[in-house]
Amino acid sequence: MPPSRAKKTDKRVLITEAATEVFAEKGFHQARVSDVARRAGVADGTIYLYFKNKEDLLLSIFEENMDLLLAELDAALAGIDDPIAQIRTFARFHFEQVRTNRSVSEVLQVELRLSHKFIKEYRPEKLWSYLGAFGRIVREGQTRGLFRPDTDPFILSWAFFGALDEFAMQWVLARNQARFPLEAAADQIAEVFIRGMLAEGQQTTPLEVT
Numbered sequence: 001m002p003p004s005r006a007k008k009t010d011k012r013v014l015i016t017e018a019a020t021e022v023f024a025e026k027g028f029h030q031a032r033v034s035d036v037a038r039r040a041g042v043a044d045g046t047i048y049l050y051f052k053n054k055e056d057l058l059l060s061i062f063e064e065n066m067d068l069l070l071a072e073l074d075a076a077l078a079g080i081d082d083p084i085a086q087i088r089t090f091a092r093f094h095f096e097q098v099r100t101n102r103s104v105s106e107v108l109q110v111e112l113r114l115s116h117k118f119i120k121e122y123r124p125e126k127l128w129s130y131l132g133a134f135g136r137i138v139r140e141g142q143t144r145g146l147f148r149p150d151t152d153p154f155i156l157s158w159a160f161f162g163a164l165d166e167f168a169m170q171w172v173l174a175r176n177q178a179r180f181p182l183e184a185a186a187d188q189i190a191e192v193f194i195r196g197m198l199a200e201g202q203q204t205t206p207l208e209v210t
Helices: 005-024 035-040 044-050 054-077 083-100 104-111 117-121 123-145 153-173 182-197
Strands: none
Touching: 005 035, 005 044, 005 054, 005 104, 035 044, 035 054, 054 083, 054 104, 054 117, 054 123, 083 104, 083 123, 083 153, 083 182, 104 153, 123 153, 153 182
16 A cells, blocks of 8 residues: 555544544534544544535444444354354344443443434445344254244344344433443344244253343
Protein backbone atom coordinates (compact mmCIF):
# COMPACT_ATOMS: atom_id res chain seq x y z
CA MET A 1 0.00 0.00 0.00
CA PRO A 2 1.40 3.46 -0.89
CA PRO A 3 2.38 5.56 2.17
CA SER A 4 -0.22 8.24 1.40
CA ARG A 5 -3.00 5.61 1.21
CA ALA A 6 -1.85 3.94 4.42
CA LYS A 7 -1.76 7.29 6.24
CA LYS A 8 -5.25 8.17 5.02
CA THR A 9 -6.62 4.79 6.06
CA ASP A 10 -5.04 5.04 9.50
CA LYS A 11 -6.50 8.49 10.09
CA ARG A 12 -9.96 7.30 9.08
CA VAL A 13 -9.68 4.44 11.55
CA LEU A 14 -8.59 6.87 14.28
CA ILE A 15 -11.66 9.00 13.60
CA THR A 16 -14.16 6.11 13.65
CA GLU A 17 -12.64 4.68 16.82
CA ALA A 18 -12.74 8.09 18.49
CA ALA A 19 -16.33 8.64 17.35
CA THR A 20 -17.36 5.29 18.81
CA GLU A 21 -16.01 6.27 22.21
CA VAL A 22 -17.47 9.78 22.11
CA PHE A 23 -20.92 8.65 20.94
CA ALA A 24 -20.98 5.97 23.66
CA GLU A 25 -20.01 8.46 26.37
CA LYS A 26 -21.99 11.55 25.36
CA GLY A 27 -24.74 10.14 23.16
CA PHE A 28 -24.97 10.73 19.43
CA HIS A 29 -27.10 13.87 19.55
CA GLN A 30 -25.10 15.49 22.35
CA ALA A 31 -21.71 14.73 20.81
CA ARG A 32 -20.11 17.31 18.54
CA VAL A 33 -17.78 16.80 15.62
CA SER A 34 -15.21 18.83 17.54
CA ASP A 35 -15.41 16.27 20.37
CA VAL A 36 -14.59 13.49 17.93
CA ALA A 37 -11.75 15.50 16.36
CA ARG A 38 -10.25 16.24 19.75
CA ARG A 39 -10.40 12.56 20.79
CA ALA A 40 -8.87 11.48 17.47
CA GLY A 41 -6.16 14.14 17.65
CA VAL A 42 -7.06 15.74 14.35
CA ALA A 43 -8.39 19.11 13.22
CA ASP A 44 -12.18 19.54 13.01
CA GLY A 45 -12.01 19.98 9.24
CA THR A 46 -10.20 16.65 8.85
CA ILE A 47 -13.38 14.83 9.80
CA TYR A 48 -15.09 16.18 6.68
CA LEU A 49 -12.37 14.83 4.43
CA TYR A 50 -13.65 11.35 5.26
CA PHE A 51 -17.29 11.81 6.27
CA LYS A 52 -20.10 14.05 5.00
CA ASN A 53 -21.48 14.78 8.46
CA LYS A 54 -21.94 13.31 11.92
CA GLU A 55 -24.69 10.95 10.76
CA ASP A 56 -22.50 9.62 7.97
CA LEU A 57 -19.86 8.94 10.60
CA LEU A 58 -22.38 7.01 12.70
CA LEU A 59 -23.42 4.87 9.73
CA SER A 60 -19.75 4.23 8.92
CA ILE A 61 -19.25 2.86 12.43
CA PHE A 62 -22.10 0.44 11.76
CA GLU A 63 -20.75 -0.59 8.35
CA GLU A 64 -17.20 -1.17 9.50
CA ASN A 65 -18.15 -3.08 12.61
CA MET A 66 -20.57 -5.26 10.65
CA ASP A 67 -17.72 -6.14 8.26
CA LEU A 68 -15.66 -7.32 11.24
CA LEU A 69 -18.62 -9.10 12.80
CA LEU A 70 -19.41 -11.03 9.62
CA ALA A 71 -15.81 -12.11 9.16
CA GLU A 72 -15.48 -13.21 12.77
CA LEU A 73 -18.81 -15.06 12.69
CA ASP A 74 -17.65 -16.99 9.63
CA ALA A 75 -14.47 -17.91 11.51
CA ALA A 76 -16.42 -18.97 14.60
CA LEU A 77 -18.69 -21.25 12.57
CA ALA A 78 -15.91 -22.65 10.38
CA GLY A 79 -15.28 -26.33 11.03
CA ILE A 80 -18.61 -26.85 12.82
CA ASP A 81 -20.72 -29.23 10.74
CA ASP A 82 -23.70 -29.76 13.04
CA PRO A 83 -26.46 -27.11 12.58
CA ILE A 84 -27.47 -27.45 16.22
CA ALA A 85 -23.92 -26.75 17.39
CA GLN A 86 -23.77 -23.85 14.94
CA ILE A 87 -26.83 -22.22 16.49
CA ARG A 88 -25.34 -22.51 19.96
CA THR A 89 -22.07 -21.07 18.70
CA PHE A 90 -23.88 -18.21 16.94
CA ALA A 91 -25.67 -17.15 20.14
CA ARG A 92 -22.50 -17.34 22.23
CA PHE A 93 -20.55 -15.43 19.59
CA HIS A 94 -23.12 -12.63 19.46
CA PHE A 95 -23.10 -12.02 23.20
CA GLU A 96 -19.32 -12.33 23.43
CA GLN A 97 -19.03 -9.47 20.94
CA VAL A 98 -21.45 -7.41 23.05
CA ARG A 99 -19.47 -8.09 26.22
CA THR A 100 -15.98 -7.46 24.86
CA ASN A 101 -16.83 -4.40 22.74
CA ARG A 102 -18.80 -2.31 25.19
CA SER A 103 -18.50 1.09 23.44
CA VAL A 104 -19.39 -0.38 20.06
CA SER A 105 -22.34 -2.18 21.64
CA GLU A 106 -23.65 1.03 23.19
CA VAL A 107 -23.44 2.85 19.86
CA LEU A 108 -25.06 0.09 17.83
CA GLN A 109 -27.67 -0.91 20.40
CA VAL A 110 -28.73 2.57 21.51
CA GLU A 111 -27.38 5.49 19.48
CA LEU A 112 -27.91 3.96 16.04
CA ARG A 113 -31.62 3.63 16.78
CA LEU A 114 -31.79 7.40 17.27
CA SER A 115 -30.71 8.02 13.70
CA HIS A 116 -33.67 8.99 11.51
CA LYS A 117 -31.61 8.20 8.42
CA PHE A 118 -30.81 4.68 9.63
CA ILE A 119 -34.40 3.90 10.60
CA LYS A 120 -36.15 5.47 7.62
CA GLU A 121 -33.74 5.57 4.70
CA TYR A 122 -30.77 3.28 5.19
CA ARG A 123 -30.64 -0.26 3.77
CA PRO A 124 -28.73 -2.32 6.37
CA GLU A 125 -27.59 -4.98 3.92
CA LYS A 126 -24.79 -6.17 6.19
CA LEU A 127 -27.27 -6.75 8.99
CA TRP A 128 -29.32 -8.80 6.54
CA SER A 129 -26.18 -10.81 5.76
CA TYR A 130 -25.73 -11.45 9.48
CA LEU A 131 -29.29 -12.72 9.74
CA GLY A 132 -28.77 -14.67 6.55
CA ALA A 133 -26.08 -16.74 8.25
CA PHE A 134 -28.71 -18.02 10.68
CA GLY A 135 -31.12 -18.65 7.82
CA ARG A 136 -28.53 -20.82 6.09
CA ILE A 137 -28.07 -22.86 9.26
CA VAL A 138 -31.83 -23.44 9.47
CA ARG A 139 -32.04 -24.50 5.83
CA GLU A 140 -29.14 -26.91 6.25
CA GLY A 141 -30.85 -28.41 9.30
CA GLN A 142 -34.03 -28.82 7.29
CA THR A 143 -32.15 -30.50 4.45
CA ARG A 144 -30.71 -33.01 6.93
CA GLY A 145 -34.10 -33.66 8.49
CA LEU A 146 -33.09 -32.18 11.84
CA PHE A 147 -35.47 -29.22 11.70
CA ARG A 148 -39.14 -29.05 10.81
CA PRO A 149 -39.73 -28.33 7.13
CA ASP A 150 -42.74 -26.12 7.88
CA THR A 151 -40.68 -23.38 9.56
CA ASP A 152 -39.65 -20.32 7.57
CA PRO A 153 -35.88 -19.55 7.83
CA PHE A 154 -36.55 -15.86 7.09
CA ILE A 155 -39.00 -15.50 9.98
CA LEU A 156 -36.81 -17.54 12.31
CA SER A 157 -33.77 -15.41 11.46
CA TRP A 158 -35.53 -12.21 12.52
CA ALA A 159 -37.00 -13.87 15.61
CA PHE A 160 -33.61 -15.25 16.69
CA PHE A 161 -31.86 -11.93 16.13
CA GLY A 162 -34.69 -10.11 17.90
CA ALA A 163 -34.21 -12.25 21.00
CA LEU A 164 -30.45 -11.71 21.00
CA ASP A 165 -30.78 -8.01 20.27
CA GLU A 166 -33.33 -7.30 23.00
CA PHE A 167 -31.30 -9.09 25.66
CA ALA A 168 -28.15 -7.30 24.52
CA MET A 169 -30.00 -3.99 24.80
CA GLN A 170 -31.02 -4.75 28.37
CA TRP A 171 -27.43 -5.70 29.25
CA VAL A 172 -26.06 -2.46 27.78
CA LEU A 173 -28.63 -0.32 29.61
CA ALA A 174 -28.61 -2.20 32.92
CA ARG A 175 -27.09 -0.67 36.03
CA ASN A 176 -26.71 -4.17 37.45
CA GLN A 177 -25.47 -6.26 34.55
CA ALA A 178 -25.30 -9.36 36.75
CA ARG A 179 -29.08 -9.56 36.30
CA PHE A 180 -28.49 -10.22 32.60
CA PRO A 181 -25.88 -12.99 32.39
CA LEU A 182 -24.87 -13.13 28.75
CA GLU A 183 -23.41 -16.65 28.68
CA ALA A 184 -26.46 -18.23 30.29
CA ALA A 185 -28.74 -16.19 28.04
CA ALA A 186 -26.91 -17.34 24.92
CA ASP A 187 -27.40 -21.00 25.79
CA GLN A 188 -31.03 -20.63 26.85
CA ILE A 189 -32.07 -18.60 23.80
CA ALA A 190 -30.32 -21.09 21.51
CA GLU A 191 -32.06 -24.02 23.20
CA VAL A 192 -35.51 -22.44 22.88
CA PHE A 193 -35.06 -22.04 19.14
CA ILE A 194 -33.42 -25.43 18.63
CA ARG A 195 -36.19 -27.29 20.45
CA GLY A 196 -38.87 -25.29 18.67
CA MET A 197 -37.39 -26.20 15.28
CA LEU A 198 -36.63 -29.89 15.87
CA ALA A 199 -38.35 -32.27 13.49
CA GLU A 200 -40.52 -35.01 14.92
CA GLY A 201 -38.42 -37.80 16.34
CA GLN A 202 -35.26 -35.69 16.56
CA GLN A 203 -33.58 -35.13 19.88
CA THR A 204 -30.78 -32.98 21.15
CA THR A 205 -28.52 -33.31 24.16
CA PRO A 206 -29.57 -30.83 26.84
CA LEU A 207 -27.03 -28.16 27.68
CA GLU A 208 -25.94 -27.74 31.26
CA VAL A 209 -26.56 -24.11 32.15
CA THR A 210 -24.25 -22.87 34.88
